[in-house]
Amino acid sequence: MDLLSLVQDINGILWNYVLIFLLCGTGIYYTFRLRFVQVRLFGAAFKKAFGGLNLFGERAGSDGMSSFQSLATAIAAQVGTGNLAGAATAIAMGGPGAIFWMYLAAFFGMATNMAEAILGQVYKTRDDHGQITGGPAYYIRDGFGSPxxxxxxxxxxxxxxxxxxxxxxxxxxADAFHTAFGVPHLGVGIACGLLGAFIFIGGIGRIASVTEKMVPLMAGLYLVGGLGILVFHAGSLIPAIKSIFIGAFDPVAATGGIIGATVKQAMRYGIARGLFSNEAGMGSTPHAHAVAKVRMPAEQGLMGIVAVFIDTFVVLNMTALVILCTGVLDGKTTGIALTQAAFTVGMGAFGNPFVAVCLLFFAFSTIVGWYFFGEANVKYLFGTKGLMPYRILVVGFIILGATLKVDLVWELADTFNGLMVLPNLVALIGLFKVVAKAVSEYEEDGKLKAH
Structure with missing residues (x-):
């Protein structure tokens, strides 16, 4: 067996079985132990997130960033290629019913993400330059007690x-721009690398400033385009929604046999792609929530609920509905090509360039978010002296990635993604009492204010 096949087999077990159960199990555990906190505090979460929405907030500095800037940085990372390609792959492999299982995974994931955000806040600290930092490494070490x-x-x-x-x-x-506009892969890579370098060197202030503007604009652009298509295909909307719920339990009935999916496949692809997209429980977004300037940890926990909701129930859901309403599901096309086909039916010749531009925003915002998450861990391991080598390496990888598509590299990305989840979930379960206390204090504070 070659190395690629071995890594693929490991990923198959890791993502399709082990992590599905662990991630969903953690979400279910938190949902029931916190008495459906994502439902009880849903209104408060949205009021907190958008009550004082400002695309030009106070510049972030050594004391962190605003709660909204932290939310935007988290969403920047969560809303990525998975929202365009992941939803399409799930439908192509598991039928429309896969989207139902995505909904379910996201519902429980909202509780997990809230817990991660709270722990990020509780165990945040300052780096050797006095700047606020935090994330799972800190709560695994200082809370769970395992360096x-x-x-x-x-x-x-x-x-x-x-x-x-x-x-x-x-x-x-690079692939999207080469397909839509014929731009060379290397040129796209260099442009992305230079723009990334400009943002990275600006530190937390520039990252917060970019994400607070980019995220609302990119999400707004995509949703307006998608809604326009749904309006023109309004007659297909109710059948599309029905197919999601019917297909969850009878995939053949939902597709007329176009896709020979089983209920198991619908569950597997829906949950796996959904978790991969919203990142709940993966240990990535707590780095953004940790640096928010809030009065109580649970206030930022509310942002964790909002982030997963926007990622799955708003953006990813739009991709799914456009694919199902435009009737492009053929049992052969998958991934980003299926999304492009749907938008081409909906928008004509403008569809392909539209998806390419949206993909640029989604993927580049993820680059910014993921860089920031990695930066917190470089500081954890090496202190601030490790930042400049890390920035140079990230820019190099961005440029290289645009020109190189090696299956093994892509599979290894999935493997390391899976490996980072395991210690995070162990700590999440172990630190439940810390999360419960933070939620309780927040709710008690609300009752006192009400009186």
Whole structure:
């Protein structure tokens, strides 16, 4: 057996079985133990997130960034190629019913993401330059009490997101622009690398400033385009929604046999792609939530609920509905090509360039977010002296990724993604009482204010 086949087999077991159960199990555990906190505090979460929405907030500095800037940085990382290609892959492999299982995974993931954000806040600290930092490595070490697991997590996330993951993102941008506009892959890679370098060197202030503007604009652009298509295909909307719920339990009935999917496949692809997209429980977004300037940890926990909701129920859901309403599901096309086909039916010749531009925003914002997450772990392992070598390496990987598509590299990205999840989930379960206390204090504070 060659190395690629071996890694593929490991990923098949890791992502299709082990991590599905662990990630969903953690979400279910938190949902029931916190009495459906994502439902009870849903209104409060959205009020907190958008009550004082400002695309030109106060510049982030050594004391961190605003709660909205932290939310935007988290969403920047969560809303990526998975929202365009992941939803399409799930439907192509598992039928429309896969989207139902995506919904379910996201519902439980909202509780997990809230817990991660709270722990990021509780165990945040300052680096050797006095700047606020935090993330799973800190709560694994200081809360869970395992420096070894914290180091393992840090190494895995730097490789998974900072290096290999950002190669995947730049490759997606380069492919889309080459297909839509004929731009050379290397040219796209260099442009992305230079723009990335400009943002990275600006530190937390520039990262927060970019994400708070980019995220609302990119999401707005994509949703307006998608809604326009749904309006023109309004007659297909109710059948499309029905097919999602019917297909969850009877995939053949939902597709008329076009896709020979089983209920098991619908569950597997829906849950796996959904978790991969919204990142709940993976240990990535707590780095953004940790640096938010909030009065109580649970206030930022609310942003964790909002982030998963926007990623799955808003953006990813739009991709799914456009694919199902335009009738492009043929049992052969998958991934980004299926999404492009749907938007081409909906928008004509403008569809392909539209998807390419959206992919640029989605993937590049993920590069910024993932760089930032890796940076927190470089500081954890090496202090601030490790930042400049890390920045140079990330820019190099961005440029290289645009020109290189090696299956083994892409599979290794999935492997390291999976490896970083394990220590994070162990700590999440172990630190439940810390999360429960933070939620309780927040709710008590709300009752006192009400009186």
């Amino acid at each position: 070894a697991l914290a180091t393992f997590f840090s190494v895995a996330i730097i490789v998974a997101l900072g290096f290999i993951g950002n190669m995947v993102q730049s490759n997606s941008i």
